[in-house]
Amino acid sequence: MTFFMLGRYSAEAAKGISSDRTAKATTVVKNLGGEVKSMYALMGEYDVALIIEFPGVHEAMKASVALSRLTGIAFVTAPAVSVEEFDAMAKGA
Numbered sequence: 377m378t379f380f381m382l383g384r385y386s387a388e389a390a391k392g393i394s395s396d397r398t399a400k401a402t403t404v405v406k407n408l409g410g411e412v413k414s415m416y417a418l419m420g421e422y423d424v425a426l427i428i429e430f431p432g433v434h435e436a437m438k439a440s441v442a443l444s445r446l447t448g449i450a451f452v453t454a455p456a457v458s459v460e461e462f463d464a465m466a467k468g469a
Contacts, residue, residue: 378413378456379436381426381443389448390423397447404442408435424449427456 385393402412410430418425430436433455440453457465 377430377432377436378458379428379430379453380456381428381436381440381451381453382422383424383426383443383447383449383451384421385423386448386450392448400446401443404446405439408439408442410435410439422452 398415405412405428408430410428413427413429415427416425417423428436428439430439436453436455440451443449444451
């Protein structure tokens, strides 16, 4: 399953920005059975976006909590489906 994780930095979390912390975050995701597909820094309502594949919702929720503890970033985590999948679901609704 694909999940979007959108994060907001606290002032304290911003102080810890580093490639080392990014590597640790990637390891957390891998240890929970996930794969980071991409990460982006953002301007606007959210500061960071991660696109991650997980086996299911439980792993995504665990990762959201674990990453918040590691980084101090508050995450909103949401499942995502491709537009093609959504069209197929909507057709049967």
